[in-house]
Amino acid sequence: MHGARIGLCALAAVLSLGYSQALRESPLELKLGAPAPAWLGKPEAGKMTVLLISSSAPCASEQTRLNLDKRGAALRCVVEKTPAMSGAVILLDAAGVVRAVAPARTDPAALFERWRMGKALFEQACARCHTEDGADEFYSYNIKRLRGIGNRLSHAEILERTNPVPMGPNQFSIRAFLYSKEELDALITYVAGL
Numbered sequence: 001m002h003g004a005r006i007g008l009c010a011l012a013a014v015l016s017l018g019y020s021q022a023l024r025e026s027p028l029e030l031k032l033g034a035p036a037p038a039w040l041g042k043p044e045a046g047k048m049t050v051l052l053i054s055s056s057a058p059c060a061s062e063q064t065r066l067n068l069d070k071r072g073a074a075l076r077c078v079v080e081k082t083p084a085m086s087g088a089v090i091l092l093d094a095a096g097v098v099r100a101v102a103p104a105r106t107d108p109a110a111l112f113e114r115w116r117m118g119k120a121l122f123e124q125a126c127a128r129c130h131t132e133d134g135a136d137e138f139y140s141y142n143i144k145r146l147r148g149i150g151n152r153l154s155h156a157e158i159l160e161r162t163n164p165v166p167m168g169p170n171q172f173s174i175r176a177f178l179y180s181k182e183e184l185d186a187l188i189t190y191v192a193g194l
């Protein structure tokens, strides 16, 4: 039991709880799972788009841009002087909904991959009860709607509510599905953006 607790605490530390807290309190009112505010602009050409908030353009190397391009996603710099947002990395879906927000220096392709992995895992293990977009609750009347959950709970709190059971040093189970820390992180990143 003791070992299990330590495993979960270590995992919570890996998840970026401090940052999502700061964003929820930021005056810019960036909401997860909701359309991006106008100052962020639209996604590029109907693609998943990573926005890099920077004080000057260009904001990223050509390699970073290519890494996203290879994956079918786009990159755009948003020049913004607000110190609270400087460096933030924001993932928009093709419809312009904010799906993930990560701290400065997060690799844009890594963020996109994490979200995409989380989406695949969610569709496999969670959507049958929570629905694909987390907006409905057809499994039972007491199911909690996941839409917008990232605005009320930190990553660590969301993780806690999925109730992962430690099965080994890098293995956790949620409702009989087995996940590594990396996969859990991906899953929570995705759920937070529903």
Ligand code: HEC
Pocket: 122, 125, 126, 127, 128, 129, 130, 139, 140, 142, 143, 144, 145, 146, 149, 158, 159, 161, 162, 174, 175, 177, 187, 191
């Ligand atoms: C068999 C149906 C079922 C499956 C599959 C399922 N859930 Fe749930 N989930 C529920 C129900 C029912 C609740 C609400 C009651 C509870 O907390 O147990 C819930 C609650 C939650 C909550 C807490 C929501 C809140 O606002 O407190 C989270 C987060 C969550 N589920 C995530 C997941 C994830 C991630 C997966 C996939 C790994 C998953 N669930 C798979 C039925 C399911």
